[in-house]
Amino acid sequence: MRDCFYCTKDQRLSGLMDKLCSLEWSDVYFLKDQRYRGRCVVAAKRHVDELYEMNDEEISGFFKDVALVAACMNRLYHTDKINYAVYGDLVSHFHIHLVPKHKSGPQWGEPFTDKLEKLFLSGEEQKKEILQFREELLNNNT
Amino acid sequence: MRDCFYCTKDQRLSGLMDKLCSLEWSDVYFLKDQRYRGRCVVAAKRHVDELYEMNDEEISGFFKDVALVAACMNRLYHTDKINYAVYGDLVSHFHIHLVPKHKSGPQWGEPFTDKLEKLFLSGEEQKKEILQFREELLNNNT
Secondary structure (H helix, E strand, O other): OOOOHHHHOOHHHHOOEEEEEEOOOEEEEEEOEOOOOOOEEEEEOOOOOOHHHOOHHHHHHHHHHHHHHHHHHHHHHOOOEEEEEEOOOOOOOOEEEEEEEOOOOOOOOOOOOOOOOOOEOOHHHHHHHHHHHHHHHHHHOO | OOOOHHHHOOHHHHOOEEEEEEOOOEEEEEEOEOOOOOOEEEEEOOOOOOHHHOOHHHHHHHHHHHHHHHHHHHHHHOOOEEEEEEOOOOOOOOEEEEEEEOOOOOOOOOOOOOOOOOOEOOHHHHHHHHHHHHHHHHHHOO
């Protein structure tokens, strides 16, 4: 197996995020750093570096998954806008950051960054958020 | 018509980017700031603020367009990675930035920003890049 932590799912991944659920084309993770409350990553199940390595079926399926996560994020966290970003210069496995933004929250009107002080929930709070998000996803996954 | 420059296509848009071409579900623009040579925006033809406002057909079509632009960008600009971002806190019309990254180029390993000094090509160079990109897109749009 290639040395990619979205493939091996080892402690490099689990140190950064907790598994929320698997959807048809993606794995969904809830970030440990919850500076942006509700922030997730949606990662393609199959390792590709770039969007154009997916076939049409994968593109449709993956972004349908992303849209579902975004819709649930909006309902749960009452977002004013969601930011979506695929960087991956160093961790190339195709994954998209979904970052809930609020007009009264940090970095409104500019790109979110990871340079803000991190905010970690208690174990109990993190678990509660994950259960709530998972339920919303599974109840709306048609 | 709503006051959105991706809808009105007025000088707020043309001050920032030049039209490259229309694809089936999107309009493609080549940025005037070419600090990242080859940088584009792909904007949904229909005004939506969020991905989950698109239906499944729109999601598939839009991201197939994005994948085509990314593949052409890779061939023309020999990218080491493409960064993709949808922000839109202030300009909410769903549009995605495609930013070619190189290992030896700016901000490798971190998110691209618009805080770098801008780099504008001459009118002649900009036109040449656009014609080349348009040709690549139209020749590969199946």
